[in-house]
Amino acid sequence: MDDFLLRALVAGLGVALLAAPLGCFVVWRRMAYFGEALAHAALLGVALGLMLDVAPRFGIVVTCLVTALLLVALGRHQPRLASDTLFGIVAHGALATGLVLLSRMESVRIDLFAYLFGDILAVGPTDLVWIGLTLLLVGLVMAWLWRPLLAVTVHADLAAAEGIAVARVHLAFMLLIALVTAVAMKVVGVLLVTSLLVIPAATARHFARTPEQMVVIAALVGMLAVAGGLAGSLGLDTPTGPSIVVVATLLFALGLLHTPRDEAPVSR
Amino acid sequence: MAESTALVSAEHLVVRRSGKTLLDSVDLDVAPGEIVTLIGPNGAGKTTLVRLLLGLDRADAGRVIRKPGLRVGYLPQRLQVDPVLPLDVSRLLTLTRRARVPAQHAALVEVGVPHLLHSPVQSLSGGELQRVLLARALLADPELLVLDEPTQGIDFTGQAELYRLIARLRERRGCAVLMVSHDLHLVMAATDRVICLNHHVCCHGEPESVRVHPEYLALFGPKVAADLAVYAHHHDHAHDLSGAVADGHEGH
Structure with missing residues (x-):
């Protein structure tokens, strides 16, 4: 196998692993729009990085982190707007601003x-x-965050009443999503990053009996989508990012055929 | 009640939200091992008060004193687990703290539903879910159980059973219980003290005395009053539609 293919495969598998635990929480917490907003803001990060003459990667990470903090703050102080409205505004505002800024930079051809x-x-x-570094960091933080985050997801007040620092847990999770978005966009791009979080997790739901199982299955589905998309794009000469998402979507559709065990009639 | 022995006490709690006074100088104590029931009409501030006692919200004035290191078990008013989250009872029991399977089983036995250990949470009936949540709270070996309308969505017989269960748990474990309820008649047998709340504490005491208290009768209307023996009483204040004290009379 060629070096660039091997690197592509390893990168894709790594991102699928990263996306699995966070994607499950995104699905459980109904935060797909939040992920979308961060991903779109990443393009603004690219533009800002180029303007300030730093590596686009730094621009992306910093912009995603700042956007995450901004969304948390806005959500708290704008009770009149539903969060999906707010996220939609930030997502497309940031994406459009990024496109406009990039078009103005004649010296840079990207x-x-x-x-x-x-x-x-x-x-x-x-x-x-x-x-690799992100995988290590996310793995460590998720191990620490897992139980409290799950408790907050099930019932925030219950978690708070029993001593969990809900706001801190929530913030840590959002920052992790920002980080993973920044890393994952190399693989599928800003327009498709959310699909890598959401689709494998949603597919895994059909087969999982516990939250932990769902993460493991989501990781497997994500890795299968990466490998399948990569192979498909080579064979059919199609763009790789979209090919990966197409395979993930097909896996999801296949999963629909499977009857979830816990929806079967429960004997009382 | 001496403040030093109380598990949790509220002193002159005041909460205002968008111009309305939800709680007006509310005092409350819960002593170890006693069952205190908070009753009052919808919107009387019962849940607001409970949230303050749990430390979930802050009061605008007054203070909440909790015994240092107090172990609280909490049953929220409504807990709905999204079907997209695969969660069985065993995982729900260990949501905020670890417990081995034998301990989980024992807690479920205590509330009478040991067969549910591996059932998906979404498949439980309202009564089963409340029992499971009770078991979850028990795993923390709580000194104080806080239950916000524990019988919501449960049929009448189920409600009576749940109250009897709560009373039994208190006897066996000696934990204090603070619960919110709509229905004094149902909780009467299972409570030591009743606090009747309508933004302020209207009346409090043993259930028998509260049941015939003019404030209680005024709050819960003529139907409740008609169910009870006729007796002479006079009000020391009245409530207008918003529940505020209409004649400007302050305390009790």
């Missing part, structure tokens, strides 16, 4: 398509190091 839909075949060794 491959916009690569940012929008991913460029997994261009993954370099530095990207792999980033993905």
Whole structure:
């Protein structure tokens, strides 16, 4: 196998692993729009990074983190607007601003398509190091965050009444999503990042009996989608990012055929 | 009640939200091992008060004193687990703290539903869910159980059973219970003290005395009054539609 293919596969599998636990919580907490807003803001991060002459990667990470904090703050102080409205405004406002800024930078020629839909075949060794470090960090933080985050997801007041620092847990989770979004956009691009979080998790729901099972199955589904999408894109000469999402969607559709065990009639 | 022995006490709690006074100088104590029931009409501030006692919200004035290191078990008014989250009873029991399967089983036995250990939470009936939540609270070996309308969505016989269960748990474990209820008649047998709340504490005491208290009767209307023996009484104040004290009379 060629080096660039191997790197693409490793990067894709790593991102699928990263996306699984966070994607499950995104689905459980109904935060798909939040992920979408962060992903779209990532393009603004690319533009800002280029303008300030720092690596786009730093621009993306910082912009995603700032956007996450902004959304939390806005959500708290704008009770009149539903959060999906707010997230929609931030998502498209940031995306449009990013596009406008990039178009004004005549000196820089960037491959916009690569940012929008991913460029997994261009993954370099530095990207792999980033993905590896993120995987390590997310793994450590999730191990610590797992139980309290699950408790907050089931019932925030119950968790708070029993001593869990709900706001801190919530914030830590949002920052993790920002980080993973920034890393994952190399693989599927800003327009498709959310699908990598949501689709494997949603597919896993049909087969899982426990939250932990759902994460493991989501990781497997995500990795299968990455491998299948990569192979398919090579064979059919299609763009890799969208191909991965197409395979994930097909897996989800297949999963629909499976009757969830816990929806079967329960004997009383 | 001496403040030093109380598990939790509220002193002159005041809560205002968008111009309305939800709680007006409310005092309350819960002593170890006693069952205190908070009753009052909808919107009387019962849940608001409970949230303050649990430390979920802050009061605008007054203070809540909790015994240091107090172990609280809490049953929220409504707990709905999204069907997208695969969660069985065993995982719900260990949501905020670890417990081994034998301990989980024992807690379920205590509330009478040991067969549910591996059932998906979404498949439980209202009564089963409340029992499971009670078992979850028991795993913390609580000194104080806080139940916000524990019988919501449960049929009449189920309600009576649940109150009897709560009374039994208190006897066996000696934990205090603070619960919110709509129905004094149902909780009468299972409570030591009743606090009748309508933004302020209207009356409090043993259930028998509260049942015939003019304030209680005024709050819960002529139907409740008609069910009870005729007796002479006079009000020391009246309530207008918003529940505020209409004649400007302050305390009790």
